[in-house]
Amino acid sequence: MVDRHLFGLGLRKPHYGAFLDGAEPVPVDFVEVISENFMVEGGRPLDVLRRVRARHPVALHGVSMSIGSADGIDVDYLRRLRALVDAVEPLFVSDHLSWSRIGGFNAHDLLPLPYTGDALAVVCANIDRAQEALGRTMLVENPSSYIHLPGEMPEWEFLDMICRRTGCALLLDVNNIIVSASNHGFDATAYLAGIPAARVRQIHLAGHSQGRALLIDTHDRPVPPSVWSLYAAALERFGPVATMIERDDDIPPLAELLDELALARDIASDRERRAA
């Protein structure tokens, strides 16, 4: 449980110098890294991670667990992730409500799930297995999606069900809610209202792009007003969480991301002042 607001950034190569060698630690409460980038045997990547960990708490965020796969989770993947977890002692371990592997094929993308009882059973069994292998509670992130598959419940109810059945927690990506709400025509505030507030540990903030017919989750621009607005509403519901700006392309100077993070701090402070 997070008992106060935390504010972090994703560790990206252009900012390694500042995070590793800056005279003062970068003013963040935690750093999030992509787990798979460090699930290697040795070399510079692990040295970078060791040095960052010496300065900051680290959250491990995965993209390849494939917790929605009907084939289950790759055993070698879990073994390597467990080794990384043991080495880093992370603040959180998270991955997405999506799938990428089936029948020996791996799409290396966050593919959508139908929100059905069949899928719920598969996802819960996979999360159970992952949490047992990792020896800890996982955070599951809501995806952005470009297809609305026929299902039996909305995404937020599916998330609520997996939390209830597996004891997992949630990483709520506010940008993904905006993207999927636009693409599938649901109300983003209804989504927030359906999320089990007590299970939300972390929030991702990011930007998106307008494609030809759909909003695309590109993470290549500043957090837009629509996401900030929903973030403020999310904090009203969820209270203290760990918030992080997720930028993966067209990465700006670190100072710009810190300025964006300051906006998140302002929104959280404003909410706390009003609550007091």
Next chain:
Amino acid sequence: MTLRALQHGFRDWLTSESGPLAGRYPAGLAVYLNTYRAQLMACLSDSYPMLVAWLGEAAFAAAAATHIDGSPPHGWTLDAYALDFPVTLDGLYPEDPEVAELARLECGLGLAFVGPDAAAVDPSRLGNVDWEAAALHLAPTFRLLPATTNAAAIWSALAAGERPPPAERLPQAASIAIWRQGFTPLFRTLEAEEGEALALIRAGHGFGALCAALVERLGEEHGPARAGAFLGRWLGDGLIVDVN
């Protein structure tokens, strides 16, 4: 449709634009297909920067597209997808063997970059070694590639931002040793004799066996001296991580 059937259908769409999903959700499926192919293309071009420079972006993209069409990814790590690309290049460039050799060199350097850590042995601590019985342990990142072309010289020129030499066959078959020293992947082109010597060590034979093999080839006068020269070079390269 069951979850499993849906996921197989998605695989069919991404790999061949066919199957039960084709024609449904056109806008959304186009996004997933574009992301799938773009991700694999980026993986290949990020893994083979010198090959991109050697072939040119258009030819590289065409070769990568052929690989993506014929070799869907299997491993959980995207990095693994780049490993089989040289096999596709063997088929695409049978008359230009430097292309696949350049790719295998880049691939080997990439593997060495994230391979297991091991410090090179300190030569000053080898004073009491019984060399006749000594086993030499190579760096865990060590690998040996066959070389029939000047791909290594092409790589070096491209990496230095210089004009690369024209591709040519080597006068004699050689090999390329790849390993990592500290955090830096290194390579060196070896003449056949040194490559065979390292292959012997990699197979688990000790320094005594290496001496015997070189005595058989070069005679009692030159064999041990050559073995000693090789050992000195390997120690200087940081290729040896233990002697016992």
